[in-house]
Amino acid sequence: MKITAIARNTFKEAKRDRVLYLLFFFAAICLLFSRFLALLTVGDRVKIIKDVGLASIQLFGMLMAILMGTGLVYKEIDKKTIFTLLAKPIHRVEFLLGKFLGLVLTIFIMTVLMAIIFLLILFLHTFTIEWSILLAILYIFFELCLMTAVALLFSTFTTPILASLYSLGFYLIGHLSWSLEMLIKKVKSGAGRAILRLLYIVLPDLENFNFKTEVVHHLPIPTKLLGISFFYGLVYTAFLLILSMLIFRRRDFI
Amino acid sequence: MAKVLELEQVYKAYRFGFIPKKKQILKGVSFYVNEGEIFGYLGPNGAGKTTTIKCILNLIFPDAGRITIFGEDSLKPKARQRVGFLPENPYFYDYLTGREFLTFYADLLGLHGQSKIEKIAYLLRLVGMERAADLQLRKYSRGMLQRIGLAQALLNDPALVILDEPMGGLDPIGRKEFRDIIVNLKKEGKTVFLSSHILQDIEMICDRVAIILAGEIINQGYLGDLISEKVLYTEVTIAGLPAAEFNHLGESVSTSGNRVLLKVYEESKIDQVISLVQQKKGKIISLMPRTETLEDIFVNMVKNQ
Numbered sequence: 001m002k003i004t005a006i007a008r009n010t011f012k013e014a015k016r017d018r019v020l021y022l023l024f025f026f027a028a029i030c031l032l033f034s035r036f037l038a039l040l041t042v043g044d045r046v047k048i049i050k051d052v053g054l055a056s057i058q059l060f061g062m063l064m065a066i067l068m069g070t071g072l073v074y075k076e077i078d079k080k081t082i083f084t085l086l087a088k089p090i091h092r093v094e095f096l097l098g099k100f101l102g103l104v105l106t107i108f109i110m111t112v113l114m115a116i117i118f119l120l121i122l123f124l125h126t127f128t129i130e131w132s133i134l135l136a137i138l139y140i141f142f143e144l145c146l147m148t149a150v151a152l153l154f155s156t157f158t159t160p161i162l163a164s165l166y167s168l169g170f171y172l173i174g175h176l177s178w179s180l181e182m183l184i185k186k187v188k189s190g191a192g193r194a195i196l197r198l199l200y201i202v203l204p205d206l207e208n209f210n211f212k213t214e215v216v217h218h219l220p221i222p223t224k225l226l227g228i229s230f231f232y233g234l235v236y237t238a239f240l241l242i243l244s245m246l247i248f249r250r251r252d253f254i
Numbered sequence: 255m256a257k258v259l260e261l262e263q264v265y266k267a268y269r270f271g272f273i274p275k276k277k278q279i280l281k282g283v284s285f286y287v288n289e290g291e292i293f294g295y296l297g298p299n300g301a302g303k304t305t306t307i308k309c310i311l312n313l314i315f316p317d318a319g320r321i322t323i324f325g326e327d328s329l330k331p332k333a334r335q336r337v338g339f340l341p342e343n344p345y346f347y348d349y350l351t352g353r354e355f356l357t358f359y360a361d362l363l364g365l366h367g368q369s370k371i372e373k374i375a376y377l378l379r380l381v382g383m384e385r386a387a388d389l390q391l392r393k394y395s396r397g398m399l400q401r402i403g404l405a406q407a408l409l410n411d412p413a414l415v416i417l418d419e420p421m422g423g424l425d426p427i428g429r430k431e432f433r434d435i436i437v438n439l440k441k442e443g444k445t446v447f448l449s450s451h452i453l454q455d456i457e458m459i460c461d462r463v464a465i466i467l468a469g470e471i472i473n474q475g476y477l478g479d480l481i482s483e484k485v486l487y488t489e490v491t492i493a494g495l496p497a498a499e500f501n502h503l504g505e506s507v508s509t510s511g512n513r514v515l516l517k518v519y520e521e522s523k524i525d526q527v528i529s530l531v532q533q534k535k536g537k538i539i540s541l542m543p544r545t546e547t548l549e550d551i552f553v554n555m556v557k558n559q
Contacts (some may be wrong), residue, residue, distance in 0.1 A: 005361035009347070016349045080345040084406060087311040087339040087416075088362050089331045252314040254268060 002090050003098040010072070010102025024110060027060035030115050046126055050216045053118040053246065054136055054177050057111065058212075061144045062171060067149025070163035072099050073140070080089050082253055085235055093245050096152070099239060103148050111141045135226075138217040142233040143209035147171060149240035156248045174206030256446045257322075258414050259287040264319030266302075266307055279305045281317070281469040287414075287447055287462075291331050292440050294460035294477075295449040296548075299549050300557065302469045303449040304342060305416050311339055323414065338412035342419040342449075344403035352383055352402050355391060356409065363410045377405040380435065396423035404435065415439055416447045421455050429430035433459055457481075457548040465467065471553075480551055485543045488524055490516045495536035513539065 013021060034052035038045035073096070076082040086092065099164045115137050123129055150170050154163035181199040208229045214221045258430075266280040268468060279302050287293040297303050308314045310321055313330055326333035356374045365373060378384045381401040386394065388482055394402065400423055407415055417436070421429045437459055439446055450456050457477065464474035473480065490504070497506040497514045503526055504518035518524055524541070530540050 001364055002362050008361075009350075009358050013347065013349060079344075080341065081347055083308075083311075083313060083341045083502065084339060084344065084346070084359075085362070086313055086402070087334060087337070087341075087360065088410075089334040089337075090362060091331055209285060252268075253308065254314065 002094050002158050003101065006085075006090075006095055006098025007102035007105065010099050011105050014068055014103060014106040017068060020064060023060050023064050026148070027056055027114050028117055030056035030060070031114065031121060031208050032061055035121050038125070039209070046122070049122055050133065051212070053097050053121065054133075054212045054216070056119060057114045057137060058143070059138045060114065061107060061111055061140060062147055063183070065103070065144050065147040066164055066167045066171070068106070069103055069148045070155045070167060071210070072103060072152060072156040072158045074158075074160050074163070077253060089243065095239070096156075096245055096248055100148060100152055103152075104145055106153055107144050108141065111137065111144065130215075132215050132218075136211045137220070139209040139211050139229060140228075140232065143206055146204070146206070146209075146233055146237045146240070149237045149244070150249060152242040153247075156244050156251070167207070170204065171206065174204040177203045177205045178207045204236060205232075231253060255288040255290070257286045258289050258324060259310065259324045260320075261285055261306070261310070262307070262320045263396065263409065264321060265317045266305055266309060267317055279469050280309070281464065282319070283469070283471055284319075285464045285471055285474050288446060289445055290437065290440065290443055291461040292446045292448060292459050294456035294463035295447065295466065296451065296453070296456055296463050297449075298451060301466045302453075303453045303466060304418055306466070307339075307416060307449060310416065311337070317404070336410070336413040338407035338410060338415045339499050340400070340403045340407040340415075342422065343396075344399050346391050346399065346403070348404035349390060349392050352378070352387045352394075357400065358407060359406045360409055365409070370381075373409065377408055381405045382431065393455055397425060400424060400428075400432075404432070408439075412444065414445045414447065418449050419451070421450060421452055422447065429455065441488065453548045454529075454551060463548070467556060472553060473553055477478065477548070481546050481548060484551070485521065485545055486519075487544055488518045488521070489540070489542045489544060490518055490524070490527055491539040491541075492516060492527075492531055493537045493539050495531065495534055499534065500527060500532065503530070 031053055034049045034056070037052055038048045041048045076085070082095075085095065115134070118137075119129060119133065122133070147167065147170075151163060151167045154166045158166070177200065180196060180203070183198050184193060184200065187196060211221055211226075213219065258290045262284050264280050264283045265278070267276050269276055283302070293429045295303055295306070305314065310328055312331075312411045313333065317331075321328040323333040323337060328334075347358075350358065353374065356377065357370070360370045360374060375384075376524055378387050381404050383398065383405065391399065391402070393501060400420065404417075404420065406549050407417070420436075421432055424432060434453065436448065448456065448460065459476055462474070462476050463480065464471050466472070484555070487504075489507075492500070492514045493512055497515065497516075500506060500514070500516050504516045507517055509515070509517045516527065516531050518527060528538065532555055
């Protein structure tokens with residue numbers, strides 16, 4: 001009950017944030033632009049629409065998660081609204097979870113809206129609806145949930161600008177860390193390899209959520225892989241939230 | 255009388271700067287608040303009043319010491335179940351309207367249904383904010399924020415109400431209304447913890463006080479015990495006679511028009527002043543004995559420290 005009250009208020013706050021609409025506006029432009037880009041393409045035009053469309057949803061969703069997520073806790077502390085909130089009989093954990101769920105709800109609605117525009121553009125071009133596209137979007141949403149947890153983690157101890165930079169760093173590392181796996185295979189077994197393996201386990205691998213290529217090229221996706229990716233997202237998000245709670249639990253609000 | 259709130263040897267230091275430098279804010283603060291009283295927590299700016307309150311409410315964690323609220327350790331959220339809090343310069347979600355704001359906090363406290371609506375309507379009436387209830391908080395003045403802040407502090411029908419500088423930013427009428435509300439809270443059987451540096455407010459409504467200075471409690475007790483009934487001096491306003499006539503009887507503080515304000519320190523000399531005025535055909539406008547006030551005690555203590 002308390003968590004939902006905080007989540008509802010967070011959603012209300014996010015709804016009134018202009019950044020959200022600005023990002024949504026640019027996302028819509030990018031989605032429309034994919035149609036024009038297709039006109040310039042030689043060959044499979046639908047592929048271009050799908051590629052650019054999915055990438056736009058991912059990019060702008062990520063920006064929404066980071067830019068809004070990093071301000072979440074900081075704003076409450078900076079504006080001192082947290083004083084009366086935490087003076088109520090609520091756990092700090094409930095506060096943090098409420099904030100997270102409120103933003104996840106916002107991101108969900110935004111992803112749905114972007115997906116509707118995207119599917120509409122695709123439909124106008126092909127006159128068919130490919131439901132497999134939704135699978136790729138669903139996994140983009142899982143990635144965005146994880147990114148929200150990342151932004152929330154950084155916002156519990158630093159300013160929004162630094163938290164945004166850290167989150168962006170996390171995102172880039174997350175999309176490049178798969179190359180570590182290749183490196184591990186090439187390094188001789190020993191201390192170096194062990195360190196690389198440890199690094200690969202600790203660092204996020206956001207490519208786990210990337211099913212864009214498979215969906216665009218109609219490649220088969222093993223159900224097991226979908227299950228593993230979902231589980232990976234769940235565990236990593238939970239890990240980030242627990243870390244945020246540990247930091248937030250003992251924090252002084254001066 | 256049961257103790258509602260008790261602090262035992264509470265210490266707190268903050269660390270500032272890139273290379274953290276320790277600053278001790280609270281140096282072993284101990285006091286208790288009895289059930290049903292209005293307790294005044296007094297101290298100059300920067301003495302540690304707000305830090306103490308934040309320790310009580312678990313917004314910051316004391317380095318050492320123990321705080322109990324209704325016998326429960328303050329670290330447990332349950333301890334805050336029956337506590338209401340109004341911070342100094344309250345800041346609230348400015349995108350919410352007064353009513354939405356109270357509804358949000360009522361949800362946090364687990365109120366629902368008709369009782370929630372009625373409670374909110376009652377509190378809006380109590381703090382005189384019915385007309386501004388559907389206005390966004392960003393459009394509120396400071397006094398209005400203070401009022402809506404008091405309403406949120408009373409949402410859970412608290413047995414202990416903690417108010418940090420509640421009268422700051424209020425006009426004289428607002429202050430009087432706030433004082434009346436606080437006295438009414440006491441009549442309803444609630445305990446009020448009031449921090450302030452406006453001595454007049456504390457003196458008018460508090461039963462017991464604690465005075466904090468540089469992180470240490472330097473005095474605490476019943477107001478009646480702290481302030482002696484002894485007359486410090488008598489102020490006599492005389493009309494129609496020059497100040498020089500009274501030089502041997504007291505100190506003339508000011509003259510305006512044909513009026514002289516005289517401070518007479520010895521009680522025996524008051525009769526002499528009266529007879530002198532009668533003799534010289536002057537007129538006594540007023541005669542006021544000045545007893546010791548909280549301000550005198552406070553200023554003395556601060557000076558001594």
